[in-house]
Amino acid sequence: xxxxxxxxxxxLAIEVMLLAGTKSPxxxxxxxxxxxxxxxxRTEARTGNAADQDRLxxxxxxxxxxR
Numbered sequence: 001x002x003x004x005x006x007x008x009x010x011x012l013a014i015e016v017m018l019l020a021g022t023k024s025p026x027x028x029x030x031x032x033x034x035x036x037x038x039x040x041x042r043t044e045a046r047t048g049n050a051a052d053q054d055r056l057x058x059x060x061x062x063x064x065x066x067r
Contacts, residue, residue: 013025
């Protein structure tokens with residue numbers, strides 16, 4: 001698996017570690033990113049994907065015919 005290196009504010013990393021209950025900043029960030037992705041997938045499963053939302057938004061904004 002490819003790795004990515006990023007820089008974070010130390011206070012931010014410490015706060016995330018405390019909230020996530022991890023012992024390293026890397027573990028905390030990984031946990032949060034995985035959680036974010038899982039939430040996105042669950043949301044997509046319930047509401048459809050982004051393309052569906054665009055299609056539905058176009059339909060809602062169009063005036064109804066015959067009025």
